[in-house]
Amino acid sequence: MSTNFTISSAVENILVELEVQRKKIVSSKMQGWSSIILGVICFGIGCVLSQVILAIVGFVIVIPGAIILFRISDDVAQYKSRFKQEVVGAALSSVDKTLTLDPNRGILESEFRSSQLFTTSPDRYSTEDLIRGTIGKTSFYFAEVHAEYKTEVQTKSGRQVTWHDILKGIVFTADFNKNFNGVTVVRPKDFGSKIGAWFSKNVYSFGDKNVVELENEDFSKNFVTYSNDQIEARYILTPAMMEKINDLNQRSANAISLSFIDTRMYIAFPLDKNYFEPPVFKTLLKPDLLDDDMSVLAFMYDIVRELDLNTRIWTKQ
Known part of the structure; x- marks a missing residue:
């Protein structure tokens, strides 16, 4: 595309x-x-x-x-x-007749929490621009999300509240055509990055005993993988899948995070701008007006192709 x-x-x-x-x-x-x-x-x-x-x-x-x-x-x-x-x-x-945009809907906060992509529970949450579509046999949807948590500090002048981003970007989810028995989460390994705040408050019970040791050196440098079903995690994260996730991560401006839960795969992409918004102080009459927005859509299409989600290697039980 x-x-x-x-x-x-x-x-x-x-x-x-x-x-x-x-x-x-x-x-x-x-x-x-x-x-x-x-x-x-x-x-x-x-x-x-x-x-x-x-x-x-x-x-x-x-x-x-x-x-x-x-x-x-x-x-x-x-x-x-x-x-x-x-x-x-x-x-x-x-581009695709199956694509629909609902500006006033997004990823429900309950789904955002249950995706377990994030170790921080949001204190403030907003979402918009839900896009749904189908590529081959794979249905998907994604939306812009801004989730924040707050910290409070007592100062001489009173209590000071500071808001921190958990995610400002896009959450993408697709049908993986598999009923997962466990929960497998792949998170960025770089604690020093601006998404280090994801690790600030541990909401879920993953610990060292849940770390999955994988035999892909590049993948292990970029990500840490947790699962409560080690066998299933290795079944999902085949050598080919890890290579494709690495490629996807390199193409993304910021480190991505993934989870495999129930029958779905979730991916979070931190972004530095708000998409699908019209300019106010710049003209609309320019040929490249929609290029950035369509590049986001193209990236989502590439996820389905890169991760080969249309190859139905599993059947839902």
């Missing part, structure tokens, strides 16, 4: 409409923020110079700016919704 995505003429027409809407939003935002900034400056100068009238004028100027920004929020929401439904949705359908 090519990452240089060609936008259809029908989608181009929608983008022309949305570009007009985008420019109105930008104009209103500029007007609103200009009013607020000017008002704050006047208010600040008035306070410093003890000019009550100037301070009042500044306060009055801020109000219409705030109102403009408040009113434009509905237009921004509609703009984003149309882009996802009519542009990204149409683009996905043109």
Whole structure:
């Protein structure tokens, strides 16, 4: 699947409409923020110079700016919704008729927890942009997830709360066509990376006795594997599978994490940007507009091919 995505003429027409809407939003935002900034400056100068009238004028100027920004929020929401439904949705359908996008749904928090990809339980959780599809015999879905945990420290000025990312990225899951008896989890071995926080609070009972020793040196350098069924873990992680996971990890910008639970395989990809979102301060009318979004989709397709999930070597019992 090519990452240089060609936008259809029908989608181009929608983008022309949305570009007009985008420019109105930008104009209103500029007007609103200009009013607020000017008002704050006047208010600040008035306070410093003890000019009550100037301070009042500044306060009055801020109000219409705030109102403009408040009113434009509905237009921004509609703009984003149309882009996802009519542009990204149409683009996905043109690639594969089985693909669907639901901007308001994602990976349920309960499923996120039960995937056991993470050793930290989230205190704050959000998810969006659920994409479903089928490649050959393999059904899959993935969504953007932002899961965080908090730490609290007592300081002289009071209790300070700090939020830390567990995952900001994508969780992908696919039908593995196998009823697993146990749970097998493959996590990054690099404790020094920014995903080291995954190991900060041990939610599950995996310990040293659950570590699976595997005979792939490169794989063991990148990952640590846990399972409560050692035989099944080795059955899943064949030499060919470990090579493919290594290749997948090298192609990902950040270290991936995997789990095999019930009948499904889960993979977590930390990402540094939010996908499937329309630009607000940049034009929509550019040929490479959807290339990044489609590259994510292509990567998910490659997972099914790389891991050979369409080869039904097992049968569900």
